[in-house]
Amino acid sequence: MNELISDEAKSWxxxxxxxxxxxxxxxxxxxxxxxxxxxxxxxxxxxxxxxxFMFGALRPLVPMDELGPDGIPPDSFLxxxxxxxxxxxxxxMRFHRPVKPGDKLIATRSLHDLxxxxxxxxxxxxxxxxxxxxxxxxxxxxxxxxxxxxR
Amino acid sequence: xSGIKISELSVGEALPERSYTATNVSLFLYNAAIWNPxxxxxxxxxxxNVENHPGVVIDGPLQGDWLNQVVVNxxxxxxxxxxxxYSNRRASYLGETLTSGGAITAIxxxxxxxxxxxxxxxxxxxxxxxxxxxxxx
Numbered sequence: 343m344n345e346l347i348s349d350e351a352k353s354w355x356x357x358x359x360x361x362x363x364x365x366x367x368x369x370x371x372x373x374x375x376x377x378x379x380x381x382x383x384x385x386x387x388x389x390x391x392x393x394x395f396m397f398g399a400l401r402p403l404v405p406m407d408e409l410g411p412d413g414i415p416p417d418s419f420l421x422x423x424x425x426x427x428x429x430x431x432x433x434x435m436r437f438h439r440p441v442k443p444g445d446k447l448i449a450t451r452s453l454h455d456l457x458x459x460x461x462x463x464x465x466x467x468x469x470x471x472x473x474x475x476x477x478x479x480x481x482x483x484x485x486x487x488x489x490x491x492x493r
Numbered sequence: 494x495s496g497i498k499i500s501e502l503s504v505g506e507a508l509p510e511r512s513y514t515a516t517n518v519s520l521f522l523y524n525a526a527i528w529n530p531x532x533x534x535x536x537x538x539x540x541x542n543v544e545n546h547p548g549v550v551i552d553g554p555l556q557g558d559w560l561n562q563v564v565v566n567x568x569x570x571x572x573x574x575x576x577x578x579y580s581n582r583r584a585s586y587l588g589e590t591l592t593s594g595g596a597i598t599a600i601x602x603x604x605x606x607x608x609x610x611x612x613x614x615x616x617x618x619x620x621x622x623x624x625x626x627x628x629x630x
Binding site: 373378381384394398403409415430431432434 | 522526530531533543557558559561562565566569574576578579580581
């Protein structure tokens with residue numbers, strides 16, 4: 343197989359994006375907790391972030407004129423591939439330490455794997471990303487493996 | 494829901510179910526909170542005419558959040574969520590009421606680990622977002 347994924351694209355496997363720093367704010371936790379209809383007081387008061395809070399906290403902040411006509415920012419961490427439409431596949435998360443207001447966290451995303459499969463309606467490319475979030479002391483806070491499907 | 498003891502649990506036991514009906518307002522606030530400008534979550538003409546969905550799309554990760562709330566609302570402060578996974582199998586649209594739930598699949602009293610199967614189902618009782626989680630007592 344591997345007819346759709348060029349050698350250049352394959353060379354991206356194992357590559358990491360530039361690590362970036364995120365400061366956690368209580369107010370952001372409270373907003374997320376209200377919007378997701380949390381019930382635990384620790385989340386609603388912003389004392390601790392709900393498990394999936396980091397999904398939003400790590401989304402790219404790009405200038406308005408870089409957003410596409412669909413509203414989506416460009417994905418700079420994806421090699422050139424012949425399939426363009428991206429769907430969310432599965433997500434696996436491991437939680438090592440709670441996320442709290444004032445935390446300064448460093449997130450690193452890497453491309454773990456890239457492979458193709460024949461789907462029912464045509465070829466599919468699977469891009470598997472690993473995300474690792476550490477605190478300032480270098481301790482692991484959470485890890486995520488996310489699969490995106492291109493068709 | 495605090496004060497659960499691992500010794501009182503049994504495999505097959507169901508977790509409390511909860512239903513969610515997203516509104517334009519709740520979806521707007523969610524996408525604002527996660528800074529997601531994708532138009533399929535708030536611009537109905539664009540969503541149906543350009544991306545060919547039958548309606549405004551309820552975010553997959555929002556369902557992921559509702560899914561892990563089955564677990565965190567059940568354990569309260571009695572245990573810690575250590576891992577969680579899910580996949581969005583089918584899309585869901587504004588106007589639908591989704592129900593979350595789950596059940597215990599394994600208990601290891603020695604390590605304190607309890608495995609759970611969790612789901613989001615639609616009004617037809619189809620599981621659209623399945624997942625699993627592990628908690629440690």
